[in-house]
Amino acid sequence: MSAPTVDVPDSPAELTRSPSLGEYFRSYVDRVRGGDIGSLPAIFGLVVLVIVFSLLRPVFFSAGNFANLLTQGAPITVIAMGLVFVLLLGEIDLSAGFTSGVCAAVLATLLTDWGWSWPLGVLVALAVGLLIGTTMGSLVARVGIPSFVVTLAAFLAFQGTVLLIIGEGGNVAIRDQTILAIENKNVPPVWGWILWAVSIGAFAALMLMQAQRRRAKGLAAEPMAVLAAKVGGLAVLTGIAVYVLNLERSRNALVISLKGIPWVVPIILVLLVVLSFVLGRTAYGRHVYATGGNAEAARRAGIKVANIRTSVFMVCSTMAAVGGIIAASRANSVDPNAGGSNTLLYAVGAAVIGGTSLFGGKGKVRDAIIGGAVIAVIDNGMGLLGYSAGIKFIVTGLVLLIAASVDALSRKRAHATGRA
Amino acid sequence: MTANATENGTPILQLRGINKSFGPVHVLKQVNFAAYPGQVTALVGDNGAGKSTLIKCIGGIHPIDSGEFLFEGKQVTVHGPRDASALGIEIVYQDLALCDNLDVVQNMFLGREQTTSIVLDEASMEERAAKTLKSLSVRTLRSTRQLVASLSGGQRQTVAIAKAVLWNSKVVILDEPTAALGVAQTEQVLALVRRLADQGLAVVLISHNLVDVFQVADRIAALYLGQLAAEVKAKDVRQPQVVELITTGRTEGVESELPTSVDEGVTA
Known part of the structure; x- marks a missing residue:
């Protein structure tokens, strides 16, 4: 900072003050504009690709x-x-x-x-x-x-x-x-939903505990609205995925039924969490x-x-x-x-x-x-x-x-x- | 005029008759050096005078060949950086050694992370980092979770110094902390250096900038060709005298510790 009086908090306590929702959002936008983009381009690209392929080929x-x-x-x-x-x-x-x-x-x-x-x-x-x-x-x-x-x-x-x-x-x-x-095999649909509920519950509990702990120590924590949005967003997106995967996919369901989350998905999720x-x-x-x-x-x-x-x-x-x-x-x-x-x-x-x-x-x-x-x-x-x-x-x-x-x-x- | 020991209390760090050679090159010759709690001791000297070698000997990077190393009045041996840290000696090198991709807290605790079982205890680390920064009255950081990459030179120096202070250190050695800084940032860092001493730490400041030295130092130790030319109180000398000490090893009105002919040196 060439001008040290800009952006300097009045007291050192400000270092750990919790941001408001607006501040949280603004600091995120700042980070992205500053070049800290993470997975954003990939997610954007993924959405575009899915839309294009779905329009060109509905079976996609x-x-x-x-x-x-x-x-x-x-x-x-x-x-x-x-x-x-x-x-x-x-x-x-x-x-x-x-x-x-x-x-x-x-x-x-x-x-x-x-x-x-x-x-x-x-x-x-x-x-x-x-x-x-x-x-x-x-x-x-x-x-x-x-x-x-x-x-x-x-x-x-x-x-x-x-x-x-x-x-x-x-x-x-x-x-x-x-x-x-x-x-080649799938998780039975009921177990798919149980898995979903347990995962989301555990995620929400972890986030809440972390935020509580930080607040208890007087440190900056994510606004509750952001926490809720994260957990809710994840619950909805993964919920849709579980619902879709639990639909019957077999062309002839009487001969062989094909529904549920492929077993590889929970395996990858466990690896993701552990790593x-x-x-x-x-x-x-x-x-x-x-x-x-x-x-x-x-x-x-x-x-x-x-x-x-x-x-x-x-x-x-x-x-x-x-x-x-x-x-x-x-x-x-x-x-x-x-x-x-x-x-x-x-x-x-x-x-x-x-x-x-x-x-x-x-x-x-x-x-x-x-x-x-x-x-x-x-x-x-x-x-x-x-x-x-x-x-x-x-x-x-x-x-x-x-x-x-x-x-x-x-x-x-x-x-x-x-x-x- | 060698500083009066009774007036300054006992030095926390004292080196007596230190010698260090690299092969045939005799870099430090019978150097005496002391740092006192609550005081800023400036270590000055021209390039090649042995300043860096001296602090690396103190920090345990180079073993000393001979001489006494006293810490809090007791003789100690420092075999490596870990020994120095264990005593409470921290060195902030000129290149700072911070990770750009980590934030302030992560950098301050790097290599000494606090954990509960195997999980990083982020909240405790952040709390302690914030406390340390607060105790140093650091006002230039926006957040303890800022990435170091986004900090200015002065802020980085602040983080590096705070990192050194975090571990209840007793002696903090700063290698050219203001070398790459602008005017405003230099002021901030010097004020921080002063606060460290006011909190009771022994601060050793290496600097080429005599204006900075005179602004914060209580004592000045001048090295000349590997020997201690003089150790004086800052208020007893003026800048031209220190320049003379640095360039010739002696000056009028200051009693030099060097032998009468420097060229003959000390036969060690």
Whole structure:
């Protein structure tokens, strides 16, 4: 502030005064104008895409397609959730796609060829992911090889690994009913509503408790109206989603009934809550942001930067393993190209489109979900419109480019307005 | 005229005959240095005089080769930054080391977050940060939840200083806190430096700007080519004398601690 008398509160107590509704709204608008836009462009883009596709192709806006979108987008969304951690440090994991492939191949082999039970198979698949992440993370953090190179090498090597496990031209079918259920079975409608009610209730209770605690300490808390709007908005939006997913989607309901939330949705929600908690509410998460924002400052604050750097690759590869399991469930099998072609690029795209910065230090786990939804909508909608795979790739590429430009421009704007 | 110890009380931090070499380069030669509670001690000297090395020795970044390190009258050994923090010595470096993407509270508690079990205790941290800022009469921050990225240079300096004070520190060492600031912000930071001392902390201020030094310092210690040229009370000297001390290591009317011929130095 060049003129220190402007905007200076009269007393230091003002530092922690609760804002009124109008002030809250104005400060939010200020933040957005200053370049702190978060997921706004992605949400805006998502709404536009949904409207356009629904007008051009009414079937896009059907309950059946909505369920399709969720199951289609699930694998890359989960991989993207892990990638957010790596991107927060300004690093990249190019191997996440094939890491998911390797883990899926391990799972399929264990379940189908060796006859293992699914919990053991899943555990080993996750352990493989963790091991991959630990190795790559150590190479980046301790040996000092750029993550681009380490993960590019891993990208090539894992492509080969999947090929060796599955065999050229081979295909390992998944027959385990539990694994198949993730992407192919639905939560019974009643349980869907119970899940909804419990989640919303827990969310509301948490927000209220937090606000009460802050008020009790005399700190600035969100206005009650904002809290109510947040909880209410979430309840209505998710309520509509649950209602739609509980509608009968089967063309012939007498032969087979198809209704309820796909099982993968609660799985993703649990992952979202757990990872958001880790990033937002624990000292570890704080240290991830700090290392991404200013590694030297983090080091001087006594944070073990090398450990943090290794850990984000561990999270990323383990999440890639989860994504691989979900993809295997969706495909009912694992082939040599599992986790290949556009998997990684869609996942990175999802994280970046959702608002995670490629420059590090900025991003949330939920960005991956919003960005994943954008990618799934483009992929699904353009497929329905009958465009070829070629056109889909070009459009997705352009959207990613737009998202990266928005990221870079908002950063520039943040610099110009003195916010970065 | 070496400052009279009885008049100032006992120094909280006292270094006696400190030597430090980097390979063949003898950077600090028999340096004596003291900081007193409630006083601002300015550490002045030209580039390369050894100011930074001296504070890094105090902060535990460099181990000292020989000499006594006394804290609150007791001999201590400082092996690393953690030891220095544990004693209550905090250093605010020139580049501040703040994370732009975190807010004021998050930066102040970085690396020492308060938690209840594994959950960050945001409310307690915010309350404590606000209290500290209040005790320093900081009026330039709009909110404790502002991102550091949105702060001006003076505000950043304020946050860095508040971060150092937060931990009940007893000695705060400030490395060129006003170097990159405008006139108004320099005034604010200097006022803050004065308030720290008035609250009973021992403040060590490193600065090239003698106007700033004379505005807030109680005592001035001048380093010249790795040796303490003089330690004087600010009210006993005038600016030209300090300039002479910095550039030549001696001045008329001030008793220098240096040997008569600086070039011969101290054979350590």
